[in-house]
Amino acid sequence: MATRAHRYLPVLLVLSLLFPVATQAASGSESFQKGVAAYRADRLEEALAHFEAARDAGLDKPSLYHNLGTAYYRLGRYPEARRAFQRLLDDPGSAALAHYNLGLVARKLNEPETAREHFRAALRSADNPKIQRLAADQLPERETTRADRSPFSGLVSLGGGYSDNVTLQPDDGPITSGQSDTFLEALAAGTYQLQGDPDHGLQLKASALILDYADRNTFDQTYLRAGLEWDRSSGPWALDLAAYGDWITLGGDPFERVVTGEVDALRAVTATQDLRLRYRLSLVDGANRFEHLSGTRQRAGAEWRYDSEAYGLETGYELEYNDRDDLPDASVSPIRHLGYLETRWKLARYWEVDLAGSYRFSRYQDPHRTPAGEVTREDTRIRGEVGLSRQLPWKLWANLEYQYTRNDSNIDFADPNYEYEANVYAIRVERFF
CATH class of the missing domain: 1.25.40.10 (Tetratricopeptide repeat domain)
Structure with missing residues (x-):
């Protein structure tokens, strides 16, 4: 036997x-x-x-x-x-x-x-x-x-780069400068297993991102997040329930406070393929001059993933529904459709290449009042990314990344923020633990 x-x-x-x-x-x-x-x-x-x-x-x-x-x-x-x-x-x-x-x-x-x-x-x-x-x-x-297992895992990343059009791109809508600048970036994220294990247990999660521009200081950004996640596996399905809060600043001043509840279901289809279903409800509190962004945001999506030793592929769709306070003459409550594709190749023992692309269509629910009359705003955003990663000693990774973004709008004449292009180049060093 x-x-x-x-x-x-x-x-x-x-x-x-x-x-x-x-x-x-x-x-x-x-x-x-x-x-x-x-x-x-x-x-x-x-x-x-x-x-x-x-x-x-x-x-x-x-x-x-x-x-x-x-x-x-x-x-x-x-x-x-x-x-x-x-x-x-x-x-x-x-x-x-x-x-x-x-x-x-x-x-x-x-x-x-x-x-x-x-x-x-x-x-x-x-x-x-x-x-x-x-x-x-x-x-x-x-x-x-x-x-016998470490209850803590995390990531630390330090980097910098250059953008030819410094842009704040929250989910609520872009704010562009039309100016170029260099930046520094620091990220820290961690998970602590409070109870049980990653399959059946409770986790505390926290992360912090700091983005600091050399000259365009009004675009400096801080993102802080903390929350809890409860995990449960049953047969081929894994279920995650999470609740977390975000605190975001812009130029050193409060921008948004967001509370989110999330349901995530993952099913293993084969040894190398799985299907993920996700729903998120966010309560957004806009600060100061961004009070019109206050309201709710709902997202529902499905993702298919293939992952082998040398190759990985992810593709998915997400529907987003917003109900915000809006401005007197403009809507900030879009319904959005997002499709994306991401792939990874391991070129050699220590090298990886990542490619990603996405297309997003946004239609705002109430008309915008413009000099030409009332117009319902519709935007399309195309984004492409390419990255090259190299494994280093001491469990370090070095990453080079390029990102291209183009946003088109049918009412670009009303506000230059609605239509823009941006090229971002970045280099980062990461360590997982």
């Missing part, structure tokens, strides 16, 4: 075999594909020979070392399996699964304490609930309590 460890290892690692990726060398790619085919046919010796040929041809992808380790393990060549899995420990996206597999290898080599250390590391570092559960199954129950 197969052991639990033997059953689980192919289940996890075969995912990388089902989604092979293009490699830098044509010969390595060809050998890798032949190895995939041989593995699927359970011809392990032949598969291993092809994977080794791909490695010798210069292929250097995490998926190759996953597959090498799996083939070595199933053939009983445990020291070689260990060396293959150890190659993945420096890759953030692969480290948790690598620790789990190294634990299985250590057990085969009769190294129980080393195995426990790897299972503990997998449990602490895994974001994937499947890996967390598998690692927990390999440890005594007393070791899988909340005390």
Whole structure:
């Protein structure tokens, strides 16, 4: 009868075999594909020979070392399996699964304490609930309590950049300067597990973003957020209920206070695909000269996501309904339709490329009064983004990003803010913990 460890290892690692990726060398790619085919046919010796040929041809992808380790393990060549899995420990996206597999290898080599250390590391570092559960199954129950996992996770990001049209772009509508400037940016975000675990528990979340322009100080922005999230998993569905408050300043003065309630449902369709449904209700309190923005904002959306080791794709739609106080001669209560597409490629071991695009149509519910008469405002916004990321030592990431935005309006003659273009270039250094 197969052991639990033997059953689980192919289940996890075969995912990388089902989604092979293009490699830098044509010969390595060809050998890798032949190895995939041989593995699927359970011809392990032949598969291993092809994977080794791909490695010798210069292929250097995490998926190759996953597959090498799996083939070595199933053939009983445990020291070689260990060396293959150890190659993945420096890759953030692969480290948790690598620790789990190294634990299985250590057990085969009769190294129980080393195995426990790897299972503990997998449990602490895994974001994937499947890996967390598998690692927990390999440890005594007393070791899988909340005390064995860090209750805190977060992100710190520092960066700067240049905009050729400094623009405040809250959800309520753009305010543009028509002027260029450089900026500095700092972001900190954290989550603390108050009760239970990420699948069944209560979390405290907080974040802060500071945007400081060199000359256009009236566009300096601060975003503060704090709230609670309750998570629950049942079968293929994961349900999140959240409530949080935002405090936003503009040019050092209060801009908006927002209280939001959110319902988020996620369903795993396959091992690499999921469907997300989301609804948010926000109560907005506009400050000072922005009191007309006070009111409610509702959003409902659906998103489909595919995520494999080397490639990711997200696409979705969101409907937004606003009911604001409005101005005497202008509506700030649009109904909006947003469609978006985001994709990610892992080019090499430490490099990633991200591309994103979105289209938003807004129709305001009451007519605007203009010199030409009453006109119902309609806007279209197109946005495109491209990013390049590089993994650095000490769990750091460096990011280069370019963003293009164009907003068109049928009443641009009434206010120059309604129609604009902006190009933003940014560089950031991030650390997750």
